[in-house]
Amino acid sequence: MSKKLEHEDILDLFREHPGTFVSGEEISHKLGVSRTAVWKKIRLLRDLGYTIDAMTSRGYRLVASPDALLIEELRSGLETRTVGSELVFFDETDSTNTRARELGDQGHPEGTVVIADRQTAGKGRLGRIWASPAGVNLYTSLLLRPPILPFDGPQLTFISAVAVARAIRDASGLAPTVKWPNDVLLRGKKVAGLLNEMNAETEGVRYIILGIGVNLNMEADQFPADLRYPATSVALETGESVSRLAFARTLYRHLDQLYLTYLDQGFVPIVSAWEELCDLVGRQVEVDCQRRVLRGTVEGLDTDGALLVRTADGVQEKIMAGDVKPL
Numbered sequence: 155m156s157k158k159l160e161h162e163d164i165l166d167l168f169r170e171h172p173g174t175f176v177s178g179e180e181i182s183h184k185l186g187v188s189r190t191a192v193w194k195k196i197r198l199l200r201d202l203g204y205t206i207d208a209m210t211s212r213g214y215r216l217v218a219s220p221d222a223l224l225i226e227e228l229r230s231g232l233e234t235r236t237v238g239s240e241l242v243f244f245d246e247t248d249s250t251n252t253r254a255r256e257l258g259d260q261g262h263p264e265g266t267v268v269i270a271d272r273q274t275a276g277k278g279r280l281g282r283i284w285a286s287p288a289g290v291n292l293y294t295s296l297l298l299r300p301p302i303l304p305f306d307g308p309q310l311t312f313i314s315a316v317a318v319a320r321a322i323r324d325a326s327g328l329a330p331t332v333k334w335p336n337d338v339l340l341r342g343k344k345v346a347g348l349l350n351e352m353n354a355e356t357e358g359v360r361y362i363i364l365g366i367g368v369n370l371n372m373e374a375d376q377f378p379a380d381l382r383y384p385a386t387s388v389a390l391e392t393g394e395s396v397s398r399l400a401f402a403r404t405l406y407r408h409l410d411q412l413y414l415t416y417l418d419q420g421f422v423p424i425v426s427a428w429e430e431l432c433d434l435v436g437r438q439v440e441v442d443c444q445r446r447v448l449r450g451t452v453e454g455l456d457t458d459g460a461l462l463v464r465t466a467d468g469v470q471e472k473i474m475a476g477d478v479k480p481l
C-alpha cells in the first residue's frame with residue numbers, strides 16, 4: 155500500500171549491485187524499458203538528489219542517496235519486525251495522525267507507518283498546533299493494535315517517549331530527558347512532542363495511533379513566536395544537521411524493540427526505562443491540571459502511567475492529565 159515511486163525499480167536494481175556499475179543494457183533488459191527510458195529514470199534520480207556515476211563503457215553506479223524521506227530508501231534500511239509493515243509517505247498532508255486513523259479504520263495492519271515531509275494542520279496536545287515546515291523535521295504516526303484494554307491505552311505514550319529519547323541520543327550524542335506525559339527535552343527545551351489517539355470499545359482497543367513530531371533541523375526563526383515551553387531542534391543543540399532518513403530508521407528500530415518488550419513483558423520495563431530518562435523524579439514541580447494547580451515532589455509513574463506527586467502536606471496525588479513545570 156506504500157506509494158510506489160516511479161524510480162523504485164531502478165533503485166532496487168542498484169541495491170542488488172552495491173557500489174558497482176550496472177550496464178544500461180542490463181537495466182533496460184531487467185526493467186523491460188528502452189535505453190531512453192533508462193536515461194530518463196537516471197535523470198529523475200539525479201533531480202531527486204541521488205548521485206549517480208555514468209561511464210560510457212560500464213553503465214551506471216549509485217554513489218549516494220539524498221536525505222529525503224523517500225519511502226523506498228527507508229524500507230531498504232529498516233531493522234524491524236512490526237513497525238513499518240506498511241509505509242505511507244506524503245509530501246504534504248494535514249496531519250499524519252488523521253491519515254493513520256483513516257488507515258486504522260480501513261483495517262490496515264499493525265505497524266503501518268505514515269510519514270509526511272510537511273503538515274498543514276499538525277496537531278499538538280490540547281488542541282494546539284504543531285509547527286510542521288517542509289524538509290527539516292520528522293512527522294510520523296504509527297498504527298498499533300495491541301491486545302489491551304482501553305484503560306491501558308495511555309501506557310503506549312511512554313513507549314514512544316523512550317523510543318524518541320533513545321533515537322535522539324543516538325543521533326546527537328547528547329542525553330535527552332522526558333517530561334510527563336509526552337515531551338522529550340534536550341538541555342531542558344522541548345525537542346519532540348507525542349500525540350496518541352485511540353479508537354476503542356469497552357472490551358478492547360481497535361487501534362492506537364502514536365503520533366510523533368521531532369524537531370531535527372529546524373532553525374530558530376521557524377518556531378512559532380507564542381510557544382508555551384522553550385523549544386529547540388537537535389541541530390540547534392549540536393550545531394550539525396541530522397539525516398532525517400537515518401533518524402527515522404533508528405526511531406522505528408527503537409519503537410519496534412520497545413513495543414515487542416511491552417507485548418512480552420508488560421508495562422513494568424517501559425516504566426523503568428522512562429524513569430531512567432526522567433530527571434524530574436525527586437524534584438519539585440508545578441502541575442497545571444486545568445481545574446487546579448498543585449505543587450509537590452515527583453515520585454515516579456504509577457502502573458497505569460499516571461504521575462505520582464507528593465504534596466507538601468504528605469498526600470500522594472495521582473495525576474492523569476496536566477502540564478508539568480519544574481520549579
Ligand code: BTN
Pocket residue numbers: 248249250251252273275276277278279280282284292293294295336337346347348349365366367368
Ligand atoms: C504536543 O507536544 O503537543 C504533541 C505534538 C505531536 C506532533 C506530531 S507530528 C506527527 C503527528 N501528527 C500530528 O498531527 N501530530 C503528531
